[in-house]
Amino acid sequence: MEWMYDPAIWASLATLTVMEIILGIDNIVFISVLVSRLPEKQADQARKIGLALALVARIVMLMLLAWIIGLTQPVFSAFGHDFAWRDIILIAGGLFLLYKATHEIHEAVESPEDHGPTSKAGATFMAIIGQIIVIDIVFSVDSIVTAIGMAQHVGVMVAAVVIAMIFMYFGSIPISKFIAEHPTTKMLALAFLMLIGMSLVADGIGFHIPKGYIYFAMAFATAIESFNVLISIRKKKARAQE
Numbered sequence: 001m002e003w004m005y006d007p008a009i010w011a012s013l014a015t016l017t018v019m020e021i022i023l024g025i026d027n028i029v030f031i032s033v034l035v036s037r038l039p040e041k042q043a044d045q046a047r048k049i050g051l052a053l054a055l056v057a058r059i060v061m062l063m064l065l066a067w068i069i070g071l072t073q074p075v076f077s078a079f080g081h082d083f084a085w086r087d088i089i090l091i092a093g094g095l096f097l098l099y100k101a102t103h104e105i106h107e108a109v110e111s112p113e114d115h116g117p118t119s120k121a122g123a124t125f126m127a128i129i130g131q132i133i134v135i136d137i138v139f140s141v142d143s144i145v146t147a148i149g150m151a152q153h154v155g156v157m158v159a160a161v162v163i164a165m166i167f168m169y170f171g172s173i174p175i176s177k178f179i180a181e182h183p184t185t186k187m188l189a190l191a192f193l194m195l196i197g198m199s200l201v202a203d204g205i206g207f208h209i210p211k212g213y214i215y216f217a218m219a220f221a222t223a224i225e226s227f228n229v230l231i232s233i234r235k236k237k238a239r240a241q242e
Contacts, residue, residue: 013156020143020164022215026196027054027139028168030097032176033104033189034128040180042125047176048169050132055165057133057140062157079205086141087204093138094200100131101193108187138200184232188225192218 031050035043074082143161179185195217199209 009156013160016156016160017163020160021167022211023139023143024054024164024168025215025218027051027136028172028175029189029192029196030135031132032172032179033186033193034131035176036179036186038125038128043176043180046125046128046132047172049129050136051165051169051172053129053133054136054140054168055162057136058143058161058165059158061140061144062161081206083204087206089138089141089204090200091204093135094197094202094204096134096138097193097197097200101190101197104190105187108190182229185225185229188221191221 031047035046035050038046072084072086074084075088076083144157179189195214199211199214202209
């Protein structure tokens with residue numbers, strides 16, 4: 001129990017928890033966009049299952065620290081850059097996000113009248129859960145590699161991941177509802193996914209984009225869209241009162 005009186009461990013836990021919450025924003029946005037294609041009841045189930053799978057994936061990977069550390073070892077070199085399995089996973093995940101976001105945007109533009117919940121035959125519950133699992137693995141690798149670099153105790157890493165997932169769970173509820181209630185914000189979320197996908201690919205090929213830049217751009221765009229939504233709501237109320 002000596003660890004409970006070590007301020008360094010508590011500082012490490014607090015710092016790592018904040019980092020895990022920030023890194024989890026990408027996961028929340030992706031899950032929120034996917035579940036918006038389902039009926040409300042199934043959407044809530046998919047969101048819970050998706051976040052539960054994300055937690056399980058992170059804890060399992062923490063139990064396989066030696067394997068995770070091995071993912072950072074170079075596998076081959078190309079174009080003057082050493083590629084590790086982590087880089088390959090990030091590139092594949094980034095390309096998947098780019099494809100998914102582009103496909104969703106194309107569907108919204110080409111057939112906007114047929115893009116609501118349950119309208120798409122392929123947007124089945126299990127198909128969406130499968131996509132959530134794939135991207136959970138990608139985000140988990142990036143998250144756990146960060147955790148390994150910031151903490152030395154597995155218990156601290158597990159505690160930080162669990163606390164972060166609790167915050168992500170409660171944070172995903174308003175985000176998912178907001179996207180479902182305001183369809184225009186889904187396009188913004190898809191743009192975020194393209195931005196995140198590009199950053200994953202860039203990171204995989206050795207061009208690191210500071211997360212702060214990405215999150216600032218997302219926060220700024222969200223603020224602008226919030227004003228647009230607020231204006232739209234007030235206009236609707238004004239028309240209703242006429």
